[in-house]
Amino acid sequence: MTARIIDGKAVAKKLRGEYQARVRRLMAGHALQPGLAVILVGSNPASRLYVSNKVRACEEIGIRSERIELPADIAEEALLAQIDRLNADPTVHGILVQLPLPPHIAMRRVLERISADKDVDGFHLYNVGGLMTGTTVFPPCTPYGVQKLLEHERVEIAGRNVVVVGASNIVGKPTAMMLMQQDATVCICHKLTRDLAIFTLLADILVVAAGVPNLIVPQMVRTGAVVIDVGINRLPDGRIVGDVDFEGVREKAALITPVPGGVGPMTVTMLLYNTLRSAERSVGVVDDHAPWENV
Numbered sequence: 001m002t003a004r005i006i007d008g009k010a011v012a013k014k015l016r017g018e019y020q021a022r023v024r025r026l027m028a029g030h031a032l033q034p035g036l037a038v039i040l041v042g043s044n045p046a047s048r049l050y051v052s053n054k055v056r057a058c059e060e061i062g063i064r065s066e067r068i069e070l071p072a073d074i075a076e077e078a079l080l081a082q083i084d085r086l087n088a089d090p091t092v093h094g095i096l097v098q099l100p101l102p103p104h105i106a107m108r109r110v111l112e113r114i115s116a117d118k119d120v121d122g123f124h125l126y127n128v129g130g131l132m133t134g135t136t137v138f139p140p141c142t143p144y145g146v147q148k149l150l151e152h153e154r155v156e157i158a159g160r161n162v163v164v165v166g167a168s169n170i171v172g173k174p175t176a177m178m179l180m181q182q183d184a185t186v187c188i189c190h191k192l193t194r195d196l197a198i199f200t201l202l203a204d205i206l207v208v209a210a211g212v213p214n215l216i217v218p219q220m221v222r223t224g225a226v227v228i229d230v231g232i233n234r235l236p237d238g239r240i241v242g243d244v245d246f247e248g249v250r251e252k253a254a255l256i257t258p259v260p261g262g263v264g265p266m267t268v269t270m271l272l273y274n275t276l277r278s279a280e281r282s283v284g285v286v287d288d289h290a291p292w293e294n295v
C-alpha cells in the first residue's frame with residue numbers, strides 16, 4: 001500500500017480563502033475588522049520568524065495585526081500591564097504572547113492574565129479546562145489544525161484507535177482530548193513509554209509530536225493507518241524533517257502528512273480562524289461548526 005499524501009499547504013490555502021471571505025462579511029455587515037495583538041519578548045530568532053509569519057498571514061486575509069516588541073529584561077508587571085491594555089481594547093480580538101518567555105517571567109501568570117475571550121492560542125486555563133468537557137472556546141492552534149486536516153480528508157474518528165506520541169501541553173495532550181471528545185479510543189505515549197511499537201501498532205490514527213527525527217519506522221505502523229506527523233526537526237545538513245520515516249511509512253499507511261507542508265501551514269491558519277471567530281463572537285455571530293458555542 002502506498003499512502004495518499006495530505007497536502008496541508010493546499011488545505012491551509014483553501015481555508016484561508018474561506019476565512020478571508022468571512023472577514024469581508026464581518027467588515028461589510030458589522031463594520032468590524034478582526035484584530036490580533038502579538039507580543040514578542042526578547043529577540044529569539046526563531047520566535048521572531050514565527051511572529052513575522054503570523055503577522056504576514058493576518059495581513060493576507062484582512063485581519064489587523066499589532067506587533068508589540070518588548071525587551072528581554074522587561075519586568076513581569078510591565079508585560080502584565082501591556083496585556084491589561086490589550087484586554088481593554090475593543091479593536092483587539094486576539095492576544096498572543098509568543099513562547100518561550102525569558103526565565104524571570106512566570107509564564108502561567110502571563111497566560112492567565114489574557115482575557116479568556118481573547119485567548120486565541122487556547123493556552124489560558126479556562127480554555128484548557130474546556131478541552132476536558134468539550135466546551136473550549138478556542139482550541140489550541142496545532143491540535144486544531146490536525147483536527148481540520150482529518151475533517152478535510154473525511155477520516156472517521158468515532159470508535160477508532162488513536163495513538164498520540166508526545167504528551168506536551170501545546171500538542172500531545174490537547175490533541176488527545178479533542179479526539180477523545182469525538183469518541184475515539186485514545187492512548188498517549190511519551191518519552192518514558194516502554195515498547196512504543198506495541199502501542200503505535202494499535203493505531204488507526206497515529207499522531208506523532210515527539211520532536212525526534214525518524215522515531216516512527218514502518219514496523220511500528222499498522223497497514224492502512226492514518227499518520228499525522230507534527231514534528232519539525234532540523235537535521236545537521238539543514239534539512240527539515242518530521243518524526244516519521246516518511247519514505248518508509250508511506251509504503252504502509254493509507255494517508256500521511258509530509259514535513260514540511262503537512263501540519264505546519266495549518267497552525268497559523270487556525271490562529272487566523274480563532275481570531276476571526278473571536279471577532280464574530282464579539283458581535284454575536286455564532287459558528288455552527290463550533291458546537292461548544294451552542295451549549
Ligand code: GUN
Pocket residue numbers: 096097098099100121141142170
Ligand atoms: N511557541 C511555540 N509554539 C507556540 C505557539 O503555538 N504559540 C505561542 N504563543 N508560542 C509558541
